[in-house]
Amino acid sequence: GVCYAVMQNSTDTAPIYKQPFNAEPPRSALVSSYVTPVDFFYKRNHGPIPVVDDIERYSVSISGLIDNPIELFMKDIWKLPKYVVTATLQCAGNRRTAMSNVKKVRGVGWDVSAIGNAVWGGAKLADVLELVGISKFTGTTNSGGKHVEFISIDKCKEENGGPYKASIPLSQATNPEADVLLAYDMNGEPLNRDHGYPLRVVVPGVIGARSVKWLDSINIIAEECQGFFMQKDYKMFAPSVNWDNINWSTRKPQMDFPVQCAICSLEDVAAVKPGKVKVSGYAASGGGRGIERIDVSVDGGKTWVEAFRHQKTGVPYIADDMNSDKWAWVLFEVIVDVSRSTEIVAKAVDSAANVQPENVLEIWNLRGILNTSWHRVKVQVGH
Ligand code: MTE
Ligand code: MO
Known part of the structure; x- marks a missing residue:
């Protein structure tokens, strides 16, 4: 796809992995249509973009604090009712450059275009979780599961070579009105590699970081995901907190984005x-x-x-x-x-x-x- 203004993470000094691919379109492209064309949709990656070439063998396992773990193939997910949800995805770092200009911050420099609006098609997570016996509107499973963790295929240096991951509360995951999707379509076409082919999570109304791409497994857990991007990043601290006095555990992972x-x-x-x-x-x-x-x-x-x-x-x-x-x-x-x-x-x-x-x-x-x-x-x- 066409992408402009490719930029890299200035603080990224990883010896093992190449710089991840990040891009945003020129701001004028964003307002030319309500639904952002895939080529103009920003791309944010923390590791090399994985290739899933055998769609027949690709599967997502669901396990953790449930009685009957299962393995779902794309054909199982395609069988579930398909929902089409128009949702805006925004990186928490959108407009970071302007913040850094006032006082230096760490992170990928973004103008105002680390945001896009797409028509996502896929199965509702609430329906998927019913397949493992978790009913709609469940806050806790019988075995104490309270959060739904999404683990991806891609590996990143922040996880010491482990997969990118995030979680959302079980109550949100099982609420059909929250419209959390396991999406296989973007703007009426199968997802492309950059955006998570063959399957990604879309958590509407929440910072982009929780919409895990290239889904590999779903884990029902008692506490929220302990991954880097939940616990050591994407948290909102006060202006007085600096790299010498930061205590990550004092703040919650950011979920909803503000106006x-x-x-x-x-x-x-x-x-x-x-x-x-x-x-x-x-x-x-x-x-x-x-x-x-x-x-x-x-x-x-x-x-x-x-x-x-x-x-x-x-x-x-x-x-x-x-x-x-x-x-x-x-x-x-x-x-x-x-x-x-x-x-x-x-x-x-x-x-x-x-x-x-x-x-x-x-x-x-x-x-x-x-x-x-x-x-x-x-x-x-x-x-
Ligand atoms: N999922 C995986 N597996 N790996 C990632 O690096 N980045 C997250 C999220 N999901 C990421 C991921 C972040 S921070 C954002 S903002 C969105 O994906 C970006 O989605 P996009 O590239 O489709 O625009
Ligand atoms: Mo992001």
Whole structure:
């Protein structure tokens, strides 16, 4: 696929593994369609991308704190009812570069495009778990299982050569309304290798790190997954925590992502003519919360105008409406008047009235995650 702005992890000094493949599209590509084409969907990997070439022999085992472990082949998964869920996947590190510019952080540098919206097709995890005797809406199995761990095929240096893994609570996994999928389709086509062929987890409304690609096994466990990416990464710390005083166990693994938005029609520093300027971008919130409002300012945040929101073209978006895609982003646009060089700012409000912080410093954290500060783009007005 076509991918632009390939970048690498600057702190990655692994002697054994080559640098993993990470890429994001130019921001302008994101707002050209509601459903992000696979070629323009960001790619985040922690190890070499595995090749599964024998689809007949590929299987996922389900074991752990259950009575009857099983081995599922693709034909078993294809037999289950197929659900199609439009869901936005966002890396917790989206907009990290802007956080690092204020004060250095560790991690892959991302602009605003480590996010994408896809139509995922697959089996519901809640249906899959019924195959091992776990009913819908179960919080604990008879043998004390409370979490569902996803273990992948790919190996990464952070796990000392072990597989990438993550977990979600059993209550979420067995809740059909949470729409957690074992997905084999992306935008109506079989998943490609970069995105997890032949089978990946999609956990809607949750940071991308929990949507494990190239699924190898599912483990029902009592405590949340003890893997690196759950326990030693992707946690939100206070600005005062640094690499010398960090105590990882004091914080929970990040799950839902907070309300976010970004302007995609303009880059820093955009040269514009005085007059009408179109400002468009995306907004998304985690946990299935809708986007209630998007405010845009052309005077650095003193005055605001509300942007028009949409998902499907021609259909006005209504937050938390039956006809809106609850796990998906909302695109916005507004025409503003710009007469002098300024900063154009956007901020979103979700359906729980959560707002984005004005500045990045108060949410700065050493891993550079969840930069949801007001998105600002400088424009230079030329005559
Ligand atoms: N799954 C595996 N097996 N290995 C990975 O490195 N990266 C995670 C997640 N699932 C990862 C993974 C992270 S951090 C993100 S943001 C998403 O996959 C990215 O998914 P994408 O590459 O399909 O966009
Ligand atoms: Mo990520």
